[in-house]
Amino acid sequence: xxxxxxxxxxxxxxxxxxxxxxxxxxxxxxxxxxxxxxxxxxxxxxxxxxxxxxxxxxxxxxxxxxxxxxxxxxxxxxxxxxxxxxxxxxxxxxxxxxxxxxxxxxxxxxxxxxxxxxxxxxxxxxxxxxxxxxxxxxxxxxxxxxxxxxxxxxxxxxxxxxxxxxxxxxxxxxxxxxxxxxxxxxxxxxxxxxxxxxxxxxxxxxxxxxxxxxxxxxxxxxxxxxxxxxxxxxxxxxxxxxxxxxxxxxxxxxxxxxxxxxxxxxxxxxxxxxxxxxxxxxxxxxxxxxxxxxxxxxxxxxxxxxxxxxxxxxxxxxxxxxxxxxxxxxxxxxxxxxxxxxxxxxxxxxxxxxxxxxxxxxxxxxxxxxxxxxxxxxxxxxxxxxxxxxxxxxxxxxxxxxxxxxxxxxxxxxxxxxxxxxxxxxxxxxxxxxxxxxxxxxxxxxxxxxxxxxxxxxxxxxxxxxxxxxxxxxxxxxxxxxxxxxxxxxxxxxxxxxxxxxxxxxxxxxxxxxxxxxx
Ligand code: NAP
Numbered sequence: 476x477x478x479x480x481x482x483x484x485x486x487x488x489x490x491x492x493x494x495x496x497x498x499x500x501x502x503x504x505x506x507x508x509x510x511x512x513x514x515x516x517x518x519x520x521x522x523x524x525x526x527x528x529x530x531x532x533x534x535x536x537x538x539x540x541x542x543x544x545x546x547x548x549x550x551x552x553x554x555x556x557x558x559x560x561x562x563x564x565x566x567x568x569x570x571x572x573x574x575x576x577x578x579x580x581x582x583x584x585x586x587x588x589x590x591x592x593x594x595x596x597x598x599x600x601x602x603x604x605x606x607x608x609x610x611x612x613x614x615x616x617x618x619x620x621x622x623x624x625x626x627x628x629x630x631x632x633x634x635x636x637x638x639x640x641x642x643x644x645x646x647x648x649x650x651x652x653x654x655x656x657x658x659x660x661x662x663x664x665x666x667x668x669x670x671x672x673x674x675x676x677x678x679x680x681x682x683x684x685x686x687x688x689x690x691x692x693x694x695x696x697x698x699x700x701x702x703x704x705x706x707x708x709x710x711x712x713x714x715x716x717x718x719x720x721x722x723x724x725x726x727x728x729x730x731x732x733x734x735x736x737x738x739x740x741x742x743x744x745x746x747x748x749x750x751x752x753x754x755x756x757x758x759x760x761x762x763x764x765x766x767x768x769x770x771x772x773x774x775x776x777x778x779x780x781x782x783x784x785x786x787x788x789x790x791x792x793x794x795x796x797x798x799x800x801x802x803x804x805x806x807x808x809x810x811x812x813x814x815x816x817x818x819x820x821x822x823x824x825x826x827x828x829x830x831x832x833x834x835x836x837x838x839x840x841x842x843x844x845x846x847x848x849x850x851x852x853x854x855x856x857x858x859x860x861x862x863x864x865x866x867x868x869x870x871x872x873x874x875x876x877x878x879x880x881x882x883x884x885x886x887x888x889x890x891x892x893x894x895x896x897x898x899x900x901x902x903x904x905x906x907x908x909x910x911x912x913x914x915x916x917x918x919x920x921x922x923x924x925x926x927x928x929x930x931x932x933x934x935x936x937x938x939x940x941x942x943x944x945x946x947x948x949x950x951x952x953x954x955x956x957x958x959x960x961x962x963x964x965x966x967x968x969x970x971x972x973x974x975x976x977x978x979x980x981x982x983x984x985x986x987x988x989x990x991x992x993x994x
Contacts (some may be wrong), residue, residue: 512689528682529654740910805847901956
């Protein structure tokens with residue numbers, strides 16, 4: 476790997492200048508690469524996407540784009556061993572890397588299939604039958620969806636360098652919109668490698684995919700009303716981007732997926748020994764330990780009936796005690812490292828703030844036993860469960876520790892549980908683990924306005940459940956309020972979101988011909 480990580484801009488691979496930002500191995504602390512976009516012509520990247528990528532994609536039908544997407548994702552799938560190796564340097568176990576890499580290619584394959592089956596072999600989508608607007612039926616309207624003449628800029632978080640990129644690339648490509656990827660610096664080397672696989676496959680028209688490793692000064696100045704900015708990351712960065720004149724003045728489309736304090740609720744019916752009790756405990760431990768808790772959808776707040784806090788604390792602690800932490804690939808390791816020591820220190824600080832509202836019932840913020848690595852050089856942290864006796868305290872509902880940290884609280888009744896869920900002020904995912912139909916319905920109805928997705932888990936759905944933390948490409952991902960207010964995925968909804976919807980009015984004959992527009 477070259478000293479400075481290469482970017483793919485305007486049809487060629489080139490490295491930025493200067494000393495760049497150092498990216499260290501999450502496990503050993505050794506330098507992996509340096510990231511700099513200094514000296515790269517970002518204006519040329521936008522111009523290239525507009526001049527080459529856009530026209531080439533718009534000349535293809537939805538089915539042709541779906542085939543190109545499938546071929547590009549296949550190249551990533553075939554190169555996944557290399558991506559797994561790189562992911563281990565970011566602290567990921569095989570299970571963690573699978574969520575990102577196989578999750579990413581799987582999402583792209585679902586989109587390729589939806590594009591082939593759900594979109595026409597044409598360049599426009601026509602919605603609605605003839606909507607009559609006059610008495611005689613000689614005048615009416617329909618809606619038509621066309622590809623904008625813009626680009627899709629995706630700005631991604633560090634935790635899912637492959638999935639985060641492919642889940643945004645897939646709908647943009649299908650919509651005929653070229654993409655510029657700006658990966659997060661700590662894991663940019665993984666995203667860039669996946670882009671290289673797609674470029675080398677030759678599946679995508681030149682200009683339809685570029686990647687800039689490093690910061691993107693001035694790039695938003697090039698964007699306007701035909702463009703789309705898809706952001707995933709912290710609420711602060713989302714706020715800064717949302718306030719950029721590209722969005723506020725020139726009306727570039729802006730979609731944000733930010734942090735959230737997702738919660739899971741254990742139903743009153745689920746006493747120890749009931750399948751739902753075990754499902755809840757298992758799900759919580761999985762969410763705390765997969766990707767070392769660095770998942771935007773992870774369970775940050777566990778809400779249980781007030782008289783069951785002790786039993787849940789005990790069962791979760793017992794299970795967490797069996798999780799071996801250490802170097803990915805080392806004997807028995809089930810939880811790896813956080814992405815870097817800076818991130819670990821941030822998580823420790825946030826966890827301390829939550830812990831100040833309660834008691835740590837499992838784990839130690841300052842000490843962790845690890846296998847196959849040095850606990851201090853690597854970005855390791857033990858899973859930490861904080862019991863908060865006063866569920867109405869602010870900290871657990873306000874502070875996000877983006878790591879293996881969850882709080883455990885008791886609720887009084889369904890109304891109180893809903894109230895606590897809503898205290899997150901907008902979450903990506905929530906779950907209710909219960910077989911009590913009345914309780915489930917009250918929580919779903921009460922909590923839905925604050926959630927992008929709700930999982931109801933019980934003994935019946937458990938065998939096929941995809942889990943609390945896994946967004947599915949067929950269903951929407953994104954939540955209101957604190958979660959960013961955006962929406963991605965949701966099957967073809969995400970493709971439609973990249974297309975321009977226009978109402979066309981005219982005679983039945985004119986509207987009948989809309990389907991062949993662009994042929
Ligand atoms: P971050 O610091 O906000 O960074 C996110 C992305 O924004 C990175 O690519 C970053 O680049 C870029 N960025 C920062 N400042 C920018 C600017 N002024 N202009 C353009 N780009 C800029 O967040 P993070 O630390 O990577 O991610 C962790 C957060 O993301 C957590 O809060 C988590 O909850 C959230 N998250 C949400 C989801 C979701 O789907 N909703 C998924 C994953 C993570 P650099 O890295 O180069 O600075």
